[in-house]
Amino acid sequence: MTSAKASPAPLGGGPPAGHVPIRGRGLLTLLLLGALTWSLTTVPWGEPLVHPGGLTVLGEMLVAALHPTVSAEFLGIALAASWRTVAYATAGVSLAILLAFPAGVLASGVLVRHPVLRALTSGASRALLGVLRAIHELVWALLFVAAIGLSPFAAVLALALPYAGILGRILAEILEDVPPGPLAALRAAGAREWQVLLYGRLPQAFPNMVSYALYRYECGIRSATIMSFVGLGGLGYQIQISLDDLRFREVWTFVYCLVVLVVLVDLWSGVIRRRLLA
Amino acid sequence: MFELVDATKRYGPLVALAPLSLTITAGERLALMGPSGSGKTTLLHLLAGVIQPDEGRVAIAGRSTETLRPGRDLARLVGVMAQGFDLVPSLAVVHNVLAGRLGEWGIGRSLLSLVFPRELPLAQAALNRVGVGTKLYERTARLSGGEQQRVALARLLVQQPRAILADEPVSSVDPARAEDLLTLLVEVAAEDGRTLIASMHAVPLALRYFSRVIALRHGHLVFDRATTAVTEADLTALYDLRQEEARDVR
Numbered sequence A: 001m002t003s004a005k006a007s008p009a010p011l012g013g014g015p016p017a018g019h020v021p022i023r024g025r026g027l028l029t030l031l032l033l034g035a036l037t038w039s040l041t042t043v044p045w046g047e048p049l050v051h052p053g054g055l056t057v058l059g060e061m062l063v064a065a066l067h068p069t070v071s072a073e074f075l076g077i078a079l080a081a082s083w084r085t086v087a088y089a090t091a092g093v094s095l096a097i098l099l100a101f102p103a104g105v106l107a108s109g110v111l112v113r114h115p116v117l118r119a120l121t122s123g124a125s126r127a128l129l130g131v132l133r134a135i136h137e138l139v140w141a142l143l144f145v146a147a148i149g150l151s152p153f154a155a156v157l158a159l160a161l162p163y164a165g166i167l168g169r170i171l172a173e174i175l176e177d178v179p180p181g182p183l184a185a186l187r188a189a190g191a192r193e194w195q196v197l198l199y200g201r202l203p204q205a206f207p208n209m210v211s212y213a214l215y216r217y218e219c220g221i222r223s224a225t226i227m228s229f230v231g232l233g234g235l236g237y238q239i240q241i242s243l244d245d246l247r248f249r250e251v252w253t254f255v256y257c258l259v260v261l262v263v264l265v266d267l268w269s270g271v272i273r274r275r276l277l278a
Numbered sequence B: 001m002f003e004l005v006d007a008t009k010r011y012g013p014l015v016a017l018a019p020l021s022l023t024i025t026a027g028e029r030l031a032l033m034g035p036s037g038s039g040k041t042t043l044l045h046l047l048a049g050v051i052q053p054d055e056g057r058v059a060i061a062g063r064s065t066e067t068l069r070p071g072r073d074l075a076r077l078v079g080v081m082a083q084g085f086d087l088v089p090s091l092a093v094v095h096n097v098l099a100g101r102l103g104e105w106g107i108g109r110s111l112l113s114l115v116f117p118r119e120l121p122l123a124q125a126a127l128n129r130v131g132v133g134t135k136l137y138e139r140t141a142r143l144s145g146g147e148q149q150r151v152a153l154a155r156l157l158v159q160q161p162r163a164i165l166a167d168e169p170v171s172s173v174d175p176a177r178a179e180d181l182l183t184l185l186v187e188v189a190a191e192d193g194r195t196l197i198a199s200m201h202a203v204p205l206a207l208r209y210f211s212r213v214i215a216l217r218h219g220h221l222v223f224d225r226a227t228t229a230v231t232e233a234d235l236t237a238l239y240d241l242r243q244e245e246a247r248d249v250r
């Protein structure tokens, strides 16, 4: 986490980047290597990797991959499940952006001049964002299902909170690291700090931010799929039902739907990115 | 318009500007000359009120820069054209121009203008004046260096400060365009009796377009004369100094 910085130098000059000192890095590497070695000793190496019946099941699964269920009726179910997953992801990420915006701006500390006030507001927002993203969306989903039942709101909120934590933190960092020259020029033209935010920081942060939000949307589709395992409909839920009955051909239909969704989102965000950079 | 009394600026042990006292009256056209690193930008920043002297004082229109915080009051007095133009590249040209009005605008107007540009005729007139009237809605990043310079000047036109401070306004354009730009800068300044202060690299241009020359070296004043009083000896001295400087660098 970056600490709040003093006002940048007038008309130019960049902030120095913080790094773990070399000596500390060596120590850290040693510790991590030690932990890895230790963890290897805890693996029961004697037992076979796959239990005997597992191999035949694996074979069945691979064969099913070539023959996914494609009946019209079943495709209807798959389409509805895909739609639901996209809807959760879209609503969740949209809500996350709405939450991340004010929190990210506060966390960046660029609006507050007074050093103590800035440390307080920025610290509080950073802590909040940290808590939001420290808890995985699957855990949020379990919490919300317990609190409000198997409702779409549970899915949307469970996705929105951790994603707001991630997007807000990234927004704060992008806002802080915007090139300072144009900002100083705006101040010289009489702009106050919130006008500098509107006319200088946000426009310069915009392409990066959109690009990152699109990437997060792609992640959101995958998260929404996994989240529905807790019983909130969608692709993951359907995969789970088919898997329980060992209907591998249906499982593959859903998996292919997921692949198509992710590829489509990737293509779409590619188009937008290219347009932004043009 | 400007008054410096023993103004000094240091960066650590480095003396960027040795104690300097001078008075600049309204309507003067002043060129700052000297090799790079001689303190021209530092002096411009002191005059613009964006940095404060370590010792001595700087006053703009009779008010100490200590009391003139950046904001509307300062923006009405001095407008700055930075060395790299420093426009916001991802904004449309019109917003970069209208940014010159931000000191006068409240929150509603500033926000609304990003969607429906306010005071559009003002921005259009300013852009026409500097010869890039057709670029109103173009993304600023797509403009050439020379065009961006003109947009920066258009911002100053809508800001309407009493003095224009330009840091090496023509160092990054070719000689023919440099003359055009200087002509424009001098005209714009002359219209409302504005003071013009620019740091200049090219000696002939400085002599042709400005009424007074201040030459610096290592933060020290070398000479301060009316352009008509600048002698061959002054120029030879400055020229030699520049040669020496070039050798130092190598």
Ligand SMILES: Nc1ncnc2c1ncn2[C@@H]1O[C@H](COP(=O)(O)OP(=O)(O)O)[C@@H](O)[C@H]1O
Residues within 6 Å of the ligand: A009, A013, B011, B014, B015, B016, B034, B035, B036, B037, B038, B039, B040, B041, B042, B043
């Ligand atoms: N923010 C700063 N921090 C440290 N040194 C600086 C800073 N700004 C300028 N200097 C130094 O002060 C001296 C004068 O710089 P400057 O005013 O930019 O000269 P010029 O514009 O004539 O090239 C140079 O040696 C430069 O390296």
Ligand SMILES: [Mg+2]
Residues within 6 Å of the ligand: B040, B041, B083, B167
């Ligand atoms: Mg300079």
